[in-house]
Amino acid sequence: MTKAPTPTRHIISINDLTNKEIETIFEVAQGFLQELADENVPYRIGRSTDLASKSILASLFYEPSTRTRLSFESAMLRLGGANITSADPAVSSAAKGESLADTIRVIANYADIVVIRHPRDGAARLAAEYSQIPVINGGDGAHEHPTQTLCDLFTLKSKKKSLKNMKVAISGDLKGSRTIHSFVYALARFGATIDPLPAPGMELPAHVDRRLREEFHCRMVSKDPGQLPGGAIDALYVTADQPHQLSLIPDPEIDYGFLVQKKTDAVYVTRFQKERWTEKERPYPKIDAKFLDEAKYSEASVMHPLPRVNELDISFDSDRRAIYFQQAAYGVPIRMALISLMLQLHKNKSLQKFAGGFARPDHPVYAQPIDTGLHCDNPNCITADPAERRYAANKFYVIEDNSPRRCMLRCVYCEKDVGEGTDAQFVVADTTRKTFSPGLATLAGASADKLKHVVIYPTEAEALAAGFAPREGGKKARAS
Amino acid sequence: MTKAPTPTRHIISINDLTNKEIETIFEVAQGFLQELADENVPYRIGRSTDLASKSILASLFYEPSTRTRLSFESAMLRLGGANITSADPAVSSAAKGESLADTIRVIANYADIVVIRHPRDGAARLAAEYSQIPVINGGDGAHEHPTQTLCDLFTLKSKKKSLKNMKVAISGDLKGSRTIHSFVYALARFGATIDPLPAPGMELPAHVDRRLREEFHCRMVSKDPGQLPGGAIDALYVTADQPHQLSLIPDPEIDYGFLVQKKTDAVYVTRFQKERWTEKERPYPKIDAKFLDEAKYSEASVMHPLPRVNELDISFDSDRRAIYFQQAAYGVPIRMALISLMLQLHKNKSLQKFAGGFARPDHPVYAQPIDTGLHCDNPNCITADPAERRYAANKFYVIEDNSPRRCMLRCVYCEKDVGEGTDAQFVVADTTRKTFSPGLATLAGASADKLKHVVIYPTEAEALAAGFAPREGGKKARAS
Amino acid sequence: MTKAPTPTRHIISINDLTNKEIETIFEVAQGFLQELADENVPYRIGRSTDLASKSILASLFYEPSTRTRLSFESAMLRLGGANITSADPAVSSAAKGESLADTIRVIANYADIVVIRHPRDGAARLAAEYSQIPVINGGDGAHEHPTQTLCDLFTLKSKKKSLKNMKVAISGDLKGSRTIHSFVYALARFGATIDPLPAPGMELPAHVDRRLREEFHCRMVSKDPGQLPGGAIDALYVTADQPHQLSLIPDPEIDYGFLVQKKTDAVYVTRFQKERWTEKERPYPKIDAKFLDEAKYSEASVMHPLPRVNELDISFDSDRRAIYFQQAAYGVPIRMALISLMLQLHKNKSLQKFAGGFARPDHPVYAQPIDTGLHCDNPNCITADPAERRYAANKFYVIEDNSPRRCMLRCVYCEKDVGEGTDAQFVVADTTRKTFSPGLATLAGASADKLKHVVIYPTEAEALAAGFAPREGGKKARAS
Secondary structure, rough: OOOOOOOOEEEEEHHHHHHHHHHHHHHHHHHHHHHOOOOOOOOOOOOOOOOOOOOOEEEEOOOOOOOHHHHHHHHHOOOOEEEEEOOOOOHHHHHHHHOOOHHHHHOOOOOEEEEEEEEOHHHHHHHHHOOOOEEEEEEEEEOOOOHHHHHHHHHHHOEEEEOOOOOEEEOOOOOHHHHHHHHHHOOOOOOEEEEEEEOOOOOOOOOHHHHHHHHOEEEEEEOOOOOOOOOOEEEEEOOOOOOOOOOOOOOOOOOOHHHHHOOEEEEEEOOOOHOOOOOOOOOOOOOOOHHOOOOOHOOOOOOOOOOOOOOEEEEHHHHHOEEEHHHHOOOHHHHHHHHHHHHHOOOOOHHHHHOOOOOOOOOOOOEOOOOOOOOOOOOOEHHHHHHHHHOOOOEEEEEEHHHHHEEEEEEEOOOOOOOHHHOOOOOEEEEEOOOEEOOOOOOOHOOOHHHOOEEEOHHHHHHHHHHHHEOOOHHHHOOO | OOOHHHHHHHHOHHHHHHHHHHHHHHHHHHHHHHHHHHOOOOOOOOOOOOOOOOOOEEEEOOOOOOHHHHHHHHHHHHHHEEEEEEOHHOHHHHHHHOOHHHHHHHHHOOOOEEEEEEEOOHHHHHHHHHOOOEEEEEEEOOEOOOOHHHHHHHHHHOOOOOOOOOEEEEEEEEOOHHHOOOOHHHHOOOOEEEEEEEOOEEEEEEEHHHHHHHHOEEEEEOOOOOOOOOOOEEEEEOOOOOOOOOOOOOOOOOOOOHHHOOOOOEEEEEOOOHHHOOOOOOOOOOOOOHHOOOHHHHOOEEEOOOOOOOOHHHHHHHHEEHHHHHHOOOHHHHHHHHHHHHHHOOOOOOHHHHHOOOOOOOEEEEEEEEEEOOOOOOOEEEOOOOOHOOOOEEEEEEEEEEEOHHHHEEEEOOOOOOHHHHOOOOEEEEOOOOOEEEOOHHHOOOHHHHOEEEEEEHHHHHHHOOOOOEOOOHHHHHHH | OOOOOOOOOOOOOHHHHHHHHHHHHHHHHHHHHHEEEOOOOOEEEEEOOOOOOOOEEEEEEOOOOOOHHHHHHHHHHOOEEEEEOOHHHHHHHHHOOOOOHHHHHHOOOOOOOOOEEOEEEEHHHHHHHHOOOOOEEEEOOOEOOHHHHHHHHHHHHHHOOOOOEEEEEEEEEOOOOHHHHHHHHHHHHHHEEEEEOOOOOOOOOHHHHHHHHHOOOEEEEEEOOOOOOOOOOOEEEEEEOOOOOOOOOOOOOOOHHHHHOOOOOOEOOOOHHHOOOOOOOOOOOOOOOHHHHOHHHOOOEOOOOOOOOOOOOOHHHEEEEEEHHHHHHHHHHHHHHHHHHHHOOOHHHHHHHHHHHOOOOOOOEEEEOOOOOOOOOOEEEHHHOOOOHHHEEEEEEEEEEEEEEEEEEOOOOOEEHHHOOOOOOOEEEEEOEEEEEEHHHHOOOOOHHHHHHEEEEHHHHHHHHHHEEOOOOHHHHOOO
């Protein structure tokens, strides 16, 4: 009846894995390929082990999928394990009105590990909170798709020795594609340069851009070599060797010009994520042989998470740079590696540690019951679903910025910043003193213990209505 | 081409199992738990055997399911077996108009055992008539769901040593819930007291109530201690130690007052079975912490077959009395036990007998081709479905009551009593003499052979139309 | 990124298998039955091997199915292998707009062999062109269903020792039933006589009739013994012992009268394939005991590929001639045999050759990019689907007829003859000389190399528009 015991590990975001862990996954995947690859197709797993012969993977899919579900199931079979599958919400208990939290608590008794796909951002994190067994995010709304990113990075790495200083163009629906979001975090973390080529109005979401710059130390460098770095909207994300606190300010010691000039190592194409938009169609770039004829793409591997619709011309399929089906094939060894590590199936002791690892950013967490105080303002967050939010909380990372000193709140589920990172009209109430102060800056440096005695309200009016009084000088603080 | 050979055993109703057999299932399930439980969660199967390594379970689901289907499939995998699944009627041969009888005769060649779920009452019994392999009922309309009841009883037994004199409250949609119907029969058979707490208008169906009293020897005892036993509508079902023929008449030798006073041992909550009702919503009790704060529930285990919607407050989940997720977990060892016993996978000879066992009530059966004479009047019976009834018969148990001497007919498929147990205008025609008599009383004591020469008509007019004449004195008998 | 390497073998049409290979499949299937049959039911596989214990079958179903999918999955499990399944297009990547060619290229990395069902004629052939792993056609539109035919022939052979001179009546929707199309080719190839009993307006399609007569050497023999052979529409297809070039002309040396008189060995009933017609209902023959009471059917085995709706009376099920459920049961050993042969799982060297075998008719192939020249005029061909045709070509077998000398084109995907075998207004353009000639006769005897320099246009106007000039004398040739 209780929530999952703490040691159960879940992979919801690519940031749940350290760089070292990602490299461990790649080593294990490489080992499976060496041992089990098809004789004729070196990137395709063609044989099986019995490493997981006593284990069951549950696939819980609330959105359409072929590739993700079948590659997970193939991976489990190649490991010698077995699958149970719920792939159609219309013929499952969800049709009777069951919540995700209840479903996962039941399924956790039928399987040893579960992969979940859901239309809501943050659904996989909520599921993990209620699961006794490891949960893998197979794609949640427009949030993340971490195992796709593992395949993508592994594919890149198989082509180039290092991701460091690699230049990767990302094209299409950068806003709606969860695949892109996991991917850009990983690219930044491994020191790659990101060249965004969004469809009109489909730029990277503000909160992803902010995390790239503030958390993953990206600098914006204008693609126009005549301009100063950071001075242009049309810019690359480059990662400094050392973390920069003020990434927007040009660093005179480092010259990123060579990255602007450098040829592109990979072009990553994505489809229009129509299921995340109200419009059925929008202007959308089509990547074809002509586009890729530009000199800067002459050595670029062309990638696509698939499925594709029309955004990548099929006549390009026979080009030597097209590696998207190889990328899809890597889904099997990568997922074999991830599953076997999470289930602690390897005898090697250092590999067994993986299952106990946790790489979550250690920002302090503010939490309140779902009907108390401030709630996430992302309309597609799992906490915005009336049936599911009853099982969630108003739970936010407190993210601190040093110059100017300020705080913002990031939803623990969907990882969007509330109020887009501004503190808007928010007030912080102190449940001990029954007072409140304007703005979030008072949260800076707050201990976990202090956060327990805090309720954050979206407006003064709500704090007043809840019986709190303005703290002396509080109004002045805002006025100043 | 022939129907299943007689020795194939099917589990369609909880009453297809003797009490001893149910206890055998529990022993085998307990053995699996001891051998294979998760190290951290003693009620969860976490490892596998290879007992069923050559066997295939077919899941044939014509209604939504997550828990029942996946727990059956998990059970089969934990036994080392494998699964084939048809879970969506829209993508199966049913979409092309195939009947259940044809489907099961085909599937029987592809698997060793089959679990079926269907929206029609009695569908599983019809399927079993055409199956060469064992059929398990995974829920048929509003009729029964016997394997859920096995999990429920096993959960209760894990909490208390004996079911005897246990007091179990059942709440919600007692009419539409097939789970409840199987459950109350089992509770009565094991000597538990049933405390019905129906939603308004959702009382136990008349035929279930009748069977509890007449077949399973329940007595009605008023919950108001001031009233005489049996005198109230708001009453408990209690089971006498000895079978009582006249259970409605107070037995002065036994005082059931202690059961009225006794604290409730378990509260069993069910959801509104909206798929069985034309209304989308109805007034419905919500069981929450406040309700369970009553002193009489202080030691009550709270159960739910799941899925739940709103009828059981989620804030109660962390209460020590909430055992519904444990109850769900027991689905695996219980179903492992049932499957392994039905497939005769155990070496122990006494366990092998299970597969040949039959516990059906041995009422005589009246049977006629489906277009002849009286038919079942339950509009949701499988025999009311134009496509399926062609494969069925007008087949009824002849149930005899001794005081006053009368007979009634119970449909062999849906187990509802025709005419709600009255004989209405029915007449019994004798095919040898070409005459008919009013009422069903003439069926009392009829041999199987005599029943072969009988056709029952719903009215005199139909018997006349079929060429039968009133038997001399017959009319008088009714008039008297 | 490239298409499948040539040696991968696919089974798309029954004509992809030689007679000898079909007999090999039967021998292997018979071996599985001897080794693994159910003790009580000799035609039902009841146990398993571990022959395929490292292999995965992918089921890719874009149309409803129970029997075909589950019998393939059962076969794979009985071989010791495992399955991954995509059975509902609405919950797969197809819902996001992915093409079949892309899907198969991805799935080929997750499995070792794939079975595909699709509503479009020729879909399985297109899929095979893009697959690195063997593809089995599980039914494509109204084209073919070769594994059903293998079960059908195996069933017939289990009843009679030889198919030679056997007389098989085929009833119902001979036009829409892909099962019938594969079946009649096989019957003709094994020397059986075909007695068509079509529903009104549901005769064998013209291109199937033409192939029977021209490719499989069938002669039409009137069922009316008073008429000369070949003189009647209401005729049998009989196969001469020796190939006849001019099958429509009576051969005085052979008397087929005994076949007209001969009792029917099997009646093969099919349902109205409503999914291939715009009308919901049509007049349709019902085969029942009365029909089968005719003397000529007294020893006829009655077969049905199932599912049935109303076209075969259920009261006939208990007749000794009804063998349709046995026929369904053979789906397992037959598919076990086919899969194990295609995956080269047998140690016997002669059986290993199967995987490398190819039996396609070696007509020369004319091919052009999909937007160039003549295209297939079958509106249900996979090349008529705007999303899928981009991956296909205008690709036709050049079929030569000797008297009078003429050519026709048969679509490589759906195998329908363009223009119903006439050359209509077609012209053949020569890309070297920039000229064109009327009619297809100039293709007669053309080498593969010559065909590379040819474009065929549906009309002169289109050839002219494409910049070709009439060849001198070309117009005259047509006029003569």
